[in-house]
Amino acid sequence: MSCWETIxxxxxxxxxYGERLLPRSDFTLCQQFTLIGSGMIWNIYFGFFALTSGFLLATGVAVGKAARNPLIRKPAEWFIFLFRGSPLFIQFFFAYFLFLNLKGVSDFFDPFTSAWAxxxxxxxxxxxxxxxxxFFGALKSIPKGDIEAxxxxxxSGWARFRRVIWPTMLRLAWPAxxxxxxxxxxxxxxxxFSGFPAAQQRGDALYYANYFADKTFDPFIPYPILAAYFIxxxxxxxxxxxxxxRRLNRHLPQQTRQKMKLRPQIIR
Structure with a gap:
């Protein structure tokens, strides 16, 4: 089988879509690159939709935490504390078993026992x-001169938030x-690693990398391929x-623009 046929x-x-069975022996680099790359579709799916939808909720949570009314501020503070204070893997674990129990109550929760939802x-x-x-830190850092202007x-109200406060908040928060x-x-x-199953072996990139590592007893090929995809x-x-x-800072002089800096996080 040629590499183009494998792809x-x-x-x-x-x-x-495509071949239903995974290769069982005589694994080639093309097979590993192709299947791990296929699994990356799911990683991109998770990241893209979580990021875009989370952006909207994060804005509301930041505004809520900055509110003077404790009925609005406290739920936002506890939401941030709960999800920042517990490991992401534990959140996956508890969410899966919660949805599994709720599935018996209503069919509405059936999709949430799968990874895609x-x-x-x-x-x-x-x-x-x-x-x-x-975003909350950026909100607190907005210069008073901008608000006074x-x-x-x-x-005032929504117009001030949409045209002054929100753009300034994004500009200050964007590198982080x-x-x-x-x-x-x-x-x-x-x-x-979570409890959410990969239906019919349709897993993410790490699923396929782990498959090849288990079959070949050589993790030094599939895992570097996985790392290269993420790089x-x-x-x-x-x-x-x-x-x-650059778009957010287009109105600022070149020397005062906040530059992007990659600060890798070692642990969540």
Missing amino acids: ADYAFRSLG GALLVLFLNTAAYSGEI ADAYGL YTNEAIFLFHATTLVF LLTLVIIGIFGLIN
């Missing part, structure tokens, strides 16, 4: 808590938020977020 058979296997929900809440704390122009986005995509590999993904994220950062 045609396995490129979308993680989505249920249940694991995504956990990642969504987790990144919303971390991002909410980042908005008042001088007659802006970029690192959160990178770590979120890396954290999607924990789905493999490429990280470079793409840095590039996209860098463009957004």
